Amino acid sequence: MPPPGPEAAGNAWSLAPLVAAQCxxxxxxxxxxxxxxxxxxxxxxxxxxxxxxxxxxxxxxxWWGLRGDPAARPDALxxxxxxxxxxxxxxxxxYVLACYAAIPVDIVGFSESSFVGDIIKWRTGTPLYTPGAxxxxxxxxxxxxxxxxxxxSLLGDATSxxxxxxxxxxxxxxxxxxxxxxxxxxLLLALPASVRRLRAxxxxxxxSVAWLTATDPRFNMFVHVLHNDGLALLVAIATFAAAATHxxxxxxxxxxxxxxxxxxxxxxKQSLLIWxxxxxxxxxxxxxxxxxxxxxxxxxxxxLAGMVTWYGYRQWGGEDFLFWVFSSLGSKQVSPAxxxxxxxxxxxYVVALLAWVRVILARGTTRPLLALLLxxxxxxxxxxxxxxxxxxxxxxxPGIVLASMWGMLAxxxxxxxxxxxxxxxxxxxxxxxxxxxxxxxxxLGLVREPRNPVPGDLAxxxxxxxxxxxxxxxxxxxxxxxxxxxxxxxxxxxxRADPIALxxxxxQRSIDRALLAGTIGRIRDQTYSRILARNIESDDTPYDFQRxxxxxxxxxxxxxxxxxxIPAVAGVTQWWPRYLVDEIAVLEPRTPVAGR
Numbered sequence: 001m002p003p004p005g006p007e008a009a010g011n012a013w014s015l016a017p018l019v020a021a022q023c024x025x026x027x028x029x030x031x032x033x034x035x036x037x038x039x040x041x042x043x044x045x046x047x048x049x050x051x052x053x054x055x056x057x058x059x060x061x062x063w064w065g066l067r068g069d070p071a072a073r074p075d076a077l078x079x080x081x082x083x084x085x086x087x088x089x090x091x092x093x094x095y096v097l098a099c100y101a102a103i104p105v106d107i108v109g110f111s112e113s114s115f116v117g118d119i120i121k122w123r124t125g126t127p128l129y130t131p132g133a134x135x136x137x138x139x140x141x142x143x144x145x146x147x148x149x150x151x152x153s154l155l156g157d158a159t160s161x162x163x164x165x166x167x168x169x170x171x172x173x174x175x176x177x178x179x180x181x182x183x184x185x186x187l188l189l190a191l192p193a194s195v196r197r198l199r200a201x202x203x204x205x206x207x208s209v210a211w212l213t214a215t216d217p218r219f220n221m222f223v224h225v226l227h228n229d230g231l232a233l234l235v236a237i238a239t240f241a242a243a244a245t246h247x248x249x250x251x252x253x254x255x256x257x258x259x260x261x262x263x264x265x266x267x268x269k270q271s272l273l274i275w276x277x278x279x280x281x282x283x284x285x286x287x288x289x290x291x292x293x294x295x296x297x298x299x300x301x302x303x304l305a306g307m308v309t310w311y312g313y314r315q316w317g318g319e320d321f322l323f324w325v326f327s328s329l330g331s332k333q334v335s336p337a338x339x340x341x342x343x344x345x346x347x348x349y350v351v352a353l354l355a356w357v358r359v360i361l362a363r364g365t366t367r368p369l370l371a372l373l374l375x376x377x378x379x380x381x382x383x384x385x386x387x388x389x390x391x392x393x394x395x396x397x398p399g400i401v402l403a404s405m406w407g408m409l410a411x412x413x414x415x416x417x418x419x420x421x422x423x424x425x426x427x428x429x430x431x432x433x434x435x436x437x438x439x440x441x442x443x444l445g446l447v448r449e450p451r452n453p454v455p456g457d458l459a460x461x462x463x464x465x466x467x468x469x470x471x472x473x474x475x476x477x478x479x480x481x482x483x484x485x486x487x488x489x490x491x492x493x494x495x496r497a498d499p500i501a502l503x504x505x506x507x508q509r510s511i512d513r514a515l516l517a518g519t520i521g522r523i524r525d526q527t528y529s530r531i532l533a534r535n536i537e538s539d540d541t542p543y544d545f546q547r548x549x550x551x552x553x554x555x556x557x558x559x560x561x562x563x564x565x566i567p568a569v570a571g572v573t574q575w576w577p578r579y580l581v582d583e584i585a586v587l588e589p590r591t592p593v594a595g596r
Contacts, residue, residue, distance in 0.1 A: 015200040018062030018080050022204040025055040025080070026087025030450065033092055039451045041095065055084075072197060074427050075415075078434040079201040085438045086208035092450040093215055097224040099452045101165040105462050105484040107580045108165065109225030110542075114138035114498050116161065116226065116483035118145040123158075126492045129317030129324045133518035135499040136492060139328045141308075142316065143267030144168075144228040159487055161226070168230045172223045175234040175401070176214050180206035182241035183405040185248050187412055189369050196416075206408055209437055212446040213404040218345060220397040221576060228269045229394055235265040236379075236398035239275045243282050243375065247368035250288060259297055263304040270325060271395075274382060276301045278375045285371035332389045332507045339388030342396060346384065348444045349400040352407025353377060359410050376402045389507055404440075411436055455571035461581065464566045468532055468586055476529040480542060481580060495519040497533075500552055501545035516550055523555040526589040531560055536585045560587035 028051040034041040035048060059080060066073050106112035118138050121128050122145070129137050138145070151167045152158050183206045187199065214220055214233060223230040239261040246254035258279050265272025276298050283289040283297070312321050343350070356373065365373075380399035387395040415433050441447065466485065469477050474489035480497040500519060503512040522528075535541040536556060543552040562585045569581035 014065050015062065015076070015198065017058045017065060018076055019200055019204060021055050021058035021062060021080050022083035022087060022201070024051055024058060025084035026091055026204075026208075028052050028055050029084060029088030030091035030095070033088065034095075034450050037449055037451050041450065069197070075198055075430060076201060078430050079198060079205065082434040082437060083201065083204040083208065086205055086212070086441065089438075089441060089447055090208040090211045093212060093446065093448045095450040096448045096453055097169060097215060098166075099454050100224055101169050102162050103165070103454060103458070104160070104162045105482060106161050106226060107482050108575075109222055109227055110481070110498055110577050110580070111138075111222065111228075112161075112226040113481045113483045113496055115145055116164075116487055117492070117496065118142055119149045119164075120483060120487055120490065120492055122146060122149065124490050124492060127317040127320065129321040130492075131320055131518075132323055132328070132503075132512075132515045134494045135503075135515070135519050136494045136496050137317075137320070137324045137499060139324050139502060140228045140269055141267050141312070141325060143264070144231040144269075147231065148226070161484055161487070165224070165226055168226060169224050171230040171234045172214050172220075173211065175230070175237045176207055176210035178234065178237045178241045179210035179214070179401050179405050182237065182244045182402075183210075183408055185241065185244035186369070186372065186405070186409050188248055189244070189366065189372075190409060190413060191416055202408075202412060205437060206405070209404055209408055209441060210401055212441045213349075213401045213444075214397075216397075216400060216444065216446055218445070219393050219400050221392060222394055223397070229397055232265065232269040232272060233397050233401065235261060235268055235272060236275070237401060239265065239272075239279070240372070240376070240398075240402060243279055244372055247282070247286050247288055247372065255297070259300045260304070262301045263308065266305045267308060270329075271386065273301075273305055274379070276305075278379060281378070282371045282375045285374060286368040288368065328502060329389075332505070333509070334385065334388040335507065336388060338391075339385050342387040342393035343381075343384040345393060346380075346396055346400055346403075348440070349380075349403035349407075352410070352440070353380070353403045355410035356406040356413075359413050363413075373406065376406060391505075391507070407440065408437065453574045455569055457570040458581070461566065461569045465532060465584065468530060468566075472529060478528040478531045480531075480533045495522060497542035500550065501542050504545050504548050504550045506546045506548065511548055511550060513551075516552060520551055520555045523552070524559050526559055529588070531556060531587040532566075532584050533587065534579050534582045534584050536562075536587070540579055540582070542579065556587065559590060561590050562586065563588050 028048060031041070031043040031048045031051065034043050035045065059077070062076060062080070063073055066076055100108050106116045115138065117136055118128055120126075128142050148164050148167050149158060152160060152164045155163060155167070157163050180203055184199070184203065187196065187202070215223060220229065220233065223233060239258070242254055242257035242261060246258060262273055262275040262279070265275060280294050280298050283294045312325070317324075353376070360369070360373075376399070380396070380403060383395045383397075383399040387393045389395075411433060415430065421429070465479065465482070469485050474486050475491045475493065477485070478493065478495060479485060483493070486493050500516065503515045533541065533543065533556060536543065536553060539547045541553050543556065544550045564586045566584040566586065568583045572578070572581055575581050
């Protein structure tokens, strides 16, 4: 590319109309999609036409603004169109997730019941980690739960499940922005100033791609529900961004960020402490720090994590804290076959990483860029390995987002390379490159129709559950999944299905029956006046996860009888896990046995 012209096309302000055209065009495309689909946002045609005119005017103004650098005009137009298409897809996906986020009860994801349970404990002064046999604790650190509750309180409704879920979705948006910022730092490290004249126009593209991959339904399927994954994604991406910023321009604030962010991650999800050795690797390979600085940084992070653990032990449940946070998950086994399968499933993101590897093999690289690439690849591989512990590949969430950013860096680098050819050939080549990110996200299945996936029948389902609590103390009615009936009443309910499933999954050698004995005993003693259980007669009940014979289902059916049923939600097309909206059996105690 030739150097910038006298109008300073590389200046972000001169490109502002084109960046605004990307944004306005994305909204226009999104509204246009909504207007032709049922169960979608209703947008007046006049509004769509006005936005289309605004987009055209901004493109024209941006084109005129590049009059001092006519060679940049075709590139600017292509980047604007690519940003418009990607932004449309990003907004469409965001609309779908926003519909889920607006649901007022905690049955969108399997983790929501335990998540809300921690908030009930915090509000009632109950230790966050209770005895394992109570089966009502969550096996993650409480950082996400407490921060989400605190932000919902500041926003005016501390007990709104929908508001807490919207806060959680906000973490994902911030993660996408952090990923774009990290990619921008990589761009500054990788490309010379002479080829960064249209850098501002890459921002909307980067944010859109990062958002789409951050909400990939195969790997980031829990980020829009009440789960720790959304905030964990934000902290992981922010830590990488801090490292990239430090290697670009070291400052005291980047040192502080690299010391504190892994500890913040530990408060969110225990595995994020892996960033301490990853940051050490980055600093060693980059040659941008002394051994004394690297050791001091690692010791500071580990010391702070130790202090957090000590505080958690003292304040959040003592031995029960240690059990749920370390032992309950630490006993799980890794399935190498499942790990390999998940890495193959992420093959599209591996291609994005390899695209940058090809660039550096052809042109060479600097030590800072190599250090950051090694950290991203190692994180990706570690996440792929640990994904073999569970039954979904969500551990790969941060890794795939970073991989997509490396792929975008490879695209920007290829875009900037000068190759001979006529203007028509050059334009065709750049048009092909502009289409690549759109095809990339499309090929990964990240295209969602902006239609509301929440069936109207859900309101009937929730009302029927609420009716079963009417006239009875909330603590006497056991609902297998879902804590909203107990949130307002301030009841810390025991014998929840999700913790019971944790003790029985096929990713451990045997069922921990000592932890199930208390639940079985309370059921046989008919502690509850009513039990609401999904699929209790089938093999899909969460009370007997993966059909391993917990004994809980049998105890329920022996001590209680089904008196009525709440039909499953009709019209469900997308829900995971599906059993959260399945038929519910309402059970009441059988005639007490003499002597019991």
